[in-house]
Amino acid sequence: MAGPEYDSEIKQLTATMHTIEQVLDLPAMKREIEDLGVQVAAPDLWDDQANATRVTGRLSLLQGEVDRFEELRGRIADLELMVEMANEEGDAESLAESEKELGKIKKAVEALEIRTLLSGEYDEREAIVTIRSGAGGVDAADFAEMLMRMYTRWAERNKYPVEVFDVSYAEEAGIKSAEFAIHAPYAYGTLSVEAGTHRLVRISPFDNQGRRQTSFAAVEVVPVLEQTDEIEVDENEIRVDVFRSGGPGGQSVNTTDSAVRLTHIPTGIVVSCQNEKSQLQNKASAMVVLKAKLLAVKKAEEAALKKDLKGDVAASWGDQMRNYVLNPYQIVKDLRTGYESGNPQAVFDGDLDDFLEAGIRWRRGAEKADDN
Known part of the structure; x- marks a missing residue:
């Protein structure tokens, strides 16, 4: 894959991630995580076990979603840097590794995109x-x-x-x-x-x-x-x-x-x-x-x-x-x-x-x- 093709693929992934971020409403998720963190830290949390289970479960779910998004965005940034350095140095081996990583990232982004389609009332449940x-x-x-x-x-x-x-x-x-x-x-x-x-x-x-x-x-x-x-x-x-x-x-x-x-x-x-x-x-x-x-x-x-x-x-x-x-x-x-x-x-x-x-x-x- 040539340099311009990598650039086009990475730009497309970045644009898709931006759309996913808007659909997930990442800032709102982070605000809710902060609020739930305060509740989890309360000394009387487990006085109401049903509520404690709900709060800790929701916190774990949201934190996992945010971590997953941030990790994937970091992988795209690392890939962009790797391709840029490989092109500058004419490193064919690094370019081949970049192509493998690109394929993995594309699959992960597709999976995350699918998650945004699960917005039904009970979709997030077990x-x-x-x-x-x-x-x-x-x-x-x-x-x-x-x-x-x-x-x-x-x-x-x-x-x-x-x-x-x-x-x-x-x-x-x-x-x-x-x-x-x-x-x-x-x-x-x-x-x-x-x-x-x-x-x-x-x-x-x-x-x-x-x-x-x-x-x-x-x-x-x-x-x-x-x-x-x-x-x-x-x-x-x-x-x-x-x-x-x-x-x-x-x-x-x-x-x-x-x-x-x-x-x-x-x-x-x-x-x-x-x-x-x-x-x-x-x-x-x-x-x-x-x-x-x-x-x-x-x-x-x-x-x-x-x-x-x-x-x-x-x-x-x-x-x-x-x-x-x-x-x-x-x-x-x-x-x-x-x-x-x-x-x-x-x-x-x-x-x-x-x-x-x-x-x-x-x-x-x-x-x-x-x-x-």
């Missing part, structure tokens, strides 16, 4: 993901487990903690359903574009005649609530069942009835949790998930847009949002955005960022179209 097997028998159960692994691998790549609440294993292979949280800022805004029906086409490993099988799984994504969120649950409207935790193939993993299933009678929403050792802890975790789902329903009803928050999906023909084809050719294609990958194995290993970016941009475009 996420609870539910996966259910749909039509397709044992292949659908196996596919549901593949999707769970895909999302947990994506979280691992990004160093995001995953907390599994419940897994219901199928008899022969795979899972009937799974529920887990991804603890990361903006996890809900990022992963909410994954809600919908996913479709897998492959030669079934469970068919002794080696026939091609189509199967489906549904993905639902809801935001994790904070103490300040207003969602009241009447205990009289909840049925509580306790049972023994189980593993794959019906294997017992717990000798006591510590797993908890909550059924919200008015809506029919059912939530289970078996990851904790005590019944009390499992009930508390299940209540977190139940409240998140009830809030999603409430907000969806208010906006008359149930699909946007919760995903009204049947996990069958006609409403799929992404196809995973392993035979007769190899491709993963998002039917909304048109984005596709010819490497399904990489996608199932958690390489989802490009699909997520395309989905977020598509959603923003759809929102703008609705506004007009």
Whole structure:
């Protein structure tokens, strides 16, 4: 890459960063950080644990965002200096290194730009993901487990903690359903574009005649609530069942009835949790998930847009949002955005960022179209 091309690329990155700074309103973020810092320093902060958790969590989130922006702006300034010195000295090796760094910076700026598109009411929250097997028998159960692994691998790549609440294993292979949280800022805004029906086409490993099988799984994504969120649950409207935790193939993993299933009678929403050792802890975790789902329903009803928050999906023909084809050719294609990958194995290993970016941009475009 020649010198003038570097200059043009760096100027474009600088301009994009300026736009991002305006959208994020960095001065306002810094003022809020200063105010939260004063609150954190107060000796009575932890007298109100719910408020203390909210304040410290918000401070950590904002500080991380500002640090991320400032670090990236510093990398662009360093790159500009590196290119200038390499051009003056005719240092081809340094120019080659600069080109590599330019590619990395461009990807980081794109990711930060995507973050500015996550401005929904709950986009900055952590996420609870539910996966259910749909039509397709044992292949659908196996596919549901593949999707769970895909999302947990994506979280691992990004160093995001995953907390599994419940897994219901199928008899022969795979899972009937799974529920887990991804603890990361903006996890809900990022992963909410994954809600919908996913479709897998492959030669079934469970068919002794080696026939091609189509199967489906549904993905639902809801935001994790904070103490300040207003969602009241009447205990009289909840049925509580306790049972023994189980593993794959019906294997017992717990000798006591510590797993908890909550059924919200008015809506029919059912939530289970078996990851904790005590019944009390499992009930508390299940209540977190139940409240998140009830809030999603409430907000969806208010906006008359149930699909946007919760995903009204049947996990069958006609409403799929992404196809995973392993035979007769190899491709993963998002039917909304048109984005596709010819490497399904990489996608199932958690390489989802490009699909997520395309989905977020598509959603923003759809929102703008609705506004007009």
